[in-house]
Amino acid sequence: xxxxxxxxxxxxxxxxxxxxxxxxxxxxxxxxxxxxxxxxxxxxxxxxxxxxxxxxxxxxxxxxxxxxxxxxxxxxxxxxxxxxxxxxxxxxxxxxxxxxxxxxxxxxxxxxxxxxxxxxxxxxxxxxxxxxxxxxxxxxxxxxxxxxxxxxxxxxxxxxxxxxxxxxxxxxxxxxxxxxxxxxxxxxxxxxxxxxxxxxxxxxxxxxxxxxxxxxxxxxxxxxxxxxxxxxxxxxxxxxxxxxxxxxxxxxxxxxxxxxxxxxxxxxxxxxxx
Numbered sequence: 001x002x003x004x005x006x007x008x009x010x011x012x013x014x015x016x017x018x019x020x021x022x023x024x025x026x027x028x029x030x031x032x033x034x035x036x037x038x039x040x041x042x043x044x045x046x047x048x049x050x051x052x053x054x055x056x057x058x059x060x061x062x063x064x065x066x067x068x069x070x071x072x073x074x075x076x077x078x079x080x081x082x083x084x085x086x087x088x089x090x091x092x093x094x095x096x097x098x099x100x101x102x103x104x105x106x107x108x109x110x111x112x113x114x115x116x117x118x119x120x121x122x123x124x125x126x127x128x129x130x131x132x133x134x135x136x137x138x139x140x141x142x143x144x145x146x147x148x149x150x151x152x153x154x155x156x157x158x159x160x161x162x163x164x165x166x167x168x169x170x171x172x173x174x175x176x177x178x179x180x181x182x183x184x185x186x187x188x189x190x191x192x193x194x195x196x197x198x199x200x201x202x203x204x205x206x207x208x209x210x211x212x213x214x215x216x217x218x219x220x221x222x223x224x225x226x227x228x229x230x231x232x233x234x235x236x237x238x239x240x241x242x243x244x245x246x247x248x249x250x251x252x253x254x255x256x257x258x259x260x261x262x263x264x265x266x267x268x269x270x271x272x273x274x
Contacts (some may be wrong), residue, residue: 025072
């Protein structure tokens, strides 16, 4: 293993061409309630060195999986939507075409739109969040963290929201599922998982742009994750962590641990080689 480096996620030290799993940073904010999520990828990398690669919950070790950290996309918040889509196509689509599984650290929730736009038709979006993100517009913008799932729905994607506890009046007809109820997915489904860190209760994830009381605990998340059916996870993202709101490694360590557990659940060496 390489020596400690806050610019590499834990044991993600394999060369990109040899890796089955790729970790990337997508430090981008279109619009967000409190700016700062662009700093999240490197903060999560730094926090990852405070946890073990081995999971006592699953009995698996990230070090047994060929994982590569391919650094951050170089982006400007002033770039147009079309430019970001082009950048995602250039950097993310080749990895997907090579059959690699992708874990992405945002950034605000708008990054999910740019990533999912590169996925084949038929991939379902499992959306874990405190908010539905189904507004038609927010602060004069049609694509942002509060509208991203509606834009994806309009593009033909099936959205499965889970853990929602804050709904705008215009979103009240959108159905969602509690964490305690299995989502309508089955073996053979192709799925992309998007995790907004504000799905967790602010007591364990205070450094998020839109905290909402009454969120889930880490044990509740872990139980939900481990009981998901063995669908094919194409990729996942962690979004809306804001390091400017964090005094110590609390939300960042939680984010790093969530990444470890999702990778081990779906992309262990046994699953990748199956």
